[in-house]
Amino acid sequence: MPSPKRPIYDEPSDVKAVDGKVDVEGPDQVDVTLTPEAAEETSERLLHQSFKARGQTRLKHSAHRPQD
DSSP: OOOTTSOOOOSOOEEEEETTEEEEEEGGGEEEEEOHHHHHHHHHHHHHHHHHHHHHHHHTTOTTOOOO
């Protein structure tokens, strides 16, 4: 469970390719520049964890939920 001090955002970040780098601007003043390789790996990690989180949400109240 997230800490009460850490807000949860429902708005996606803005992402742009600029001069061979990837700029990411998002909520809470996120502003980073990544190499293409770092951006690709980050996107894969985000996608994997977003699928996992969505599954956790769907199974949260299921009687057939795996035990932690």
